[in-house]
């Protein structure tokens with residue numbers, strides 16, 4: 692039991708997850724249109740963690756779309772309350788993207804960059820203090 696264990700979950704409490712802070716790879720704001728649609732907001736903020744570092748309890752419903760660059764993006768929601776919790780890209784094996792807002796305490800989080808600044812809306816502008824990619828970053 693480590694003191695840097697981070698926990699999160701959905702609004703109704705049916706789904707919970709945890710991972711160690713030391714396992715976090717990076718975190719990003721994504722302003723793509725699909726993230727706007729799926730969150731109902733101006734952007735999604737995601738925390739990239741290795742799959743093996745993540746423990747999830749509860750039932751998640753998944754929905755997959757083909758992104759603009761041909762990648763297959765799957766987004767997971769609590770099947771009871773619909774809270775967006777997690778996503779992953781078929782072509783990026785071994786990592787999961789946690790929705791930062793679902794963390795119980797996200798005060799520790801440091802954001803690295805903005806994705807899809809090209810589709811950021813005036814009412815939800817990019818963080819100008821961070822590096823921005825106009826679309827997805829080069830992989």
Ligand SMILES: [Zn+2]
Nearest residue numbers: 701703769772
């Ligand atoms: Zn729920």
Ligand SMILES: [Zn+2]
Nearest residue numbers: 721722723726
């Ligand atoms: Zn996105």
